[in-house]
Amino acid sequence: MTSNNTQALKAKIREICQEKQAVILAHYYTDGDIQDVADFIGDSLALARKAADTDARVIVMCGVHFMAETCKLLCPDKLVLCPDPEAGCSLADSCRAEDLRKFKEEHPGYTIVSYVNTTAAVKALTDVVVTSGNAERIVSKLPQDAKILFGPDHNLGSYVNAVTGRQMALWNGGCHVHARFSVDAIAALKDKHPGAIVLAHPECKGPVLAAADVIGSTAVLLKYATEHPDATYIVATEAGILYEMKKKCPTTEFIPVPPEITEGAPGCSCNQCEYMKMNTLDKLYACLKNESPAIEIPQDIARDAVKPIIRMLEMS
Incomplete structure (x- = not known):
């Protein structure tokens, strides 16, 4: 066209x-x-x-x-x-309603916290939905003695556990795009761009988040870059966010983290969500x-x- x-x-x-x-x-x-x-x-x-x-x-x-x-x-x-x-969505696909229903039957008394990346049928079995932008805040508001299952994103759940001190049970699901980012790729980019700030979405694996300077939802990462336009950024999230980042900060350098290619991984071999x-x-x-x-x-x-x-x- x-x-x-x-x-x-x-x-x-x-x-x-x-x-x-x-x-x-x-x-x-x-x-x-x-x-x-x-x-x-x-x-x-x-x-x-x-x-x-x-x-x-x-x-x-x-x-x-x-x-x-x-x-x-x-x-x-x-x-x-x-x-x-x-x-x-690979995340939504990783948690089926019938599997969550079985968990609830076998683990009565659990509060079900579901990431928004789930089907309506899963949400119907959920006590409260969260996003990457509010998961920490909402989990912190739940009773301290609550038994919680967080799903389906294991990486986001691990991050929320770390920052809140909770010990939520975690569903074994993940985003196939964010799971591809690696510490080695970030380290290689930092060698080429000393002083660059690493932005990472909490759907990334723990070691990637440990290497990040700023962790947050797409809105949080965009806000940070907009407020600090003079920096160089290494971005570990889906590459679509770069379009708005460049619109907001036309003179800022944004460097997308390339994915780690693994045999048999679903979707395209790039840092984009094909869906x-x-x-x-x-x-x-x-x-x-x-x-x-x-x-x-x-x-x-x-x-x-x-x-x-x-x-x-x-x-x-």
Whole structure:
């Protein structure tokens, strides 16, 4: 697609949004073209809040499927669209509702804290949902004597245990993109760029986080870089965030950490989420035009799944 065609398609998307009273929400990990045309871009927490507050008739979530489900749970009376329903999430896939239900049956009395990167069916079995931006704060507010299962991200759970002093049981799940970052790759970049600040998402492995100068959600990392634009940054998270970082700080050098390639690893051999990249301008335009694919959640699941999300928003 030529640049002129791209701009024309973006203009059509904005026109149809106005016609249909639609709002486009996009995650930082989507392609730059998607971010450009969105009404709002953000991390999972910010997108959830925006969905809950919008008065639009139609919500288009450009992210992955669980994010669109979250929008529908918070806005059951709105039409929620997802440009590609096949845009999944390795984290969400690592925790099945039937497996979590079995854990609860075998471990009565546990408080279930689920990362937002989970299906609606898993959220329906959850006591409170968290994001990478509020997990530490919410876990800290839970009773000190509570028995807690944190899932599905083992790395994020380990990080929260470390900073809160908790001893939560951890589900054995992870993000296939963040799991690829290695200390060796960071060390090699630091040798080439002495004095560079390492930014890392808490979905990374413990040794990577130990090598980081700043640990936080995409929103936290972006805020730090924006407030300190004179530094050089080594960035250990999905590369889509670099687009907004460069927009906010055009003269700042951002260096993405390359992945450690392991045999049999799912997805592409790069520091990008192939599921997020399934959102394209063509698919976005088509879903707006046709008002499809629409997100639908069974009523019995939706009734229970929205409760831990609302609790998260109240505790954040």
